Amino acid sequence: GMKVAFAPVGVTIPSTGSVLKKGKIRDIESFGMFCSAVELEMGQEADGVLDLAPSLSAGTPLADALGLSDPIIDVSITPNRSDCFGIRGIARDLAASGIGTLKPITYQALKGTFPCPVAITIEDTDGCRDFQFQVIKGVSNGPSPDWVQRRLAAVGLRPISALVDMTNYLTLDLGRPLHVFDLAKLKGNLTIRKAKGGEKLTALNGNDYVLEDGMCVIADDSGPISLGGIVGGMSTGCDENTVDVLIECAAFDPIRT
DSSP: OOEEOEEETTOBOTTTOOBOOOEEETTEEEOEEEOOTTTTTSOSOOSSOOEEOTTSOTTOOHHHHTTOOOOOOOOOOOTTOGGGGSHHHHHHHHHHTTSSOOOOOOOOOOOOSSOOSOOEEESOTTTEEEEEEEEEOSOOOOOOOHHHHHHHHHTTOOOOOHHHHHHHHHHHHHSOOOEEEEGGGOOSOEEEEEOOTTOEEEBTTSOEEEOOTTOEEEEETTEEEEETTTEEBGGGOOOTTOOOEEEEEEEEOTTTO
16 A cells, blocks of 8 residues: 555656666565655655655656646856846846746734843954844744655755754745854854964854854854854854744854954
8 A cells, every 4th residue: 555656667867867777676676665755855864765645646757746746947047146046036037037927025024022131242343234023932842844844855955954944945035044053052242253273163054163263153152153144153052942942143244254
């Protein structure tokens, strides 16, 4: 009763680029193979085959069954067109050239219901022109909905959690990078300042960095917790226990960054 992804002879396996050929396995003729998520570049799971929804019809092309048969648009952008690093910027440009109509976005202002518990000071005004933030309490972090994960994976991003995926999704959608801090992990107020040479940051990618003098950082009482416009720090990252968050939307100097 299990539904799986089947690759017949002649199909190219995405993860290896090899073309399946008819063969023999333990003296039994093989006319294809069942695929794991990692072989299809649809996830990191390599132990066992990809277990699909039992409601799918056998023989349906996998891309159609999983809603992955969208058109692919490959865009090459020069650095002077940063507005087109986001989906909406590309849509705006296409609409301006007469292809389609740009859909309007309606924004609803959020009225605060409690005093912000964190103060922000910008000392490095050349490195950071503006720093907007919002504290949200009572969130529940976990996996993103499947449609969000699929859209992120389609553009080469690994889904991590609902909170992190939200920032990546909006960054790609609107071209407006965001970062989310676990409020409970912040030590005091935040200061955007120049790094002091030799300060260290353990980043969310798991790497340790020794900062050069003058780099723009976001710091709390413990020291740098984020490298402005580049990567956040592990010490204030969100996990499954995160309940309250501070969302950052800042404008860092592009040349300095």
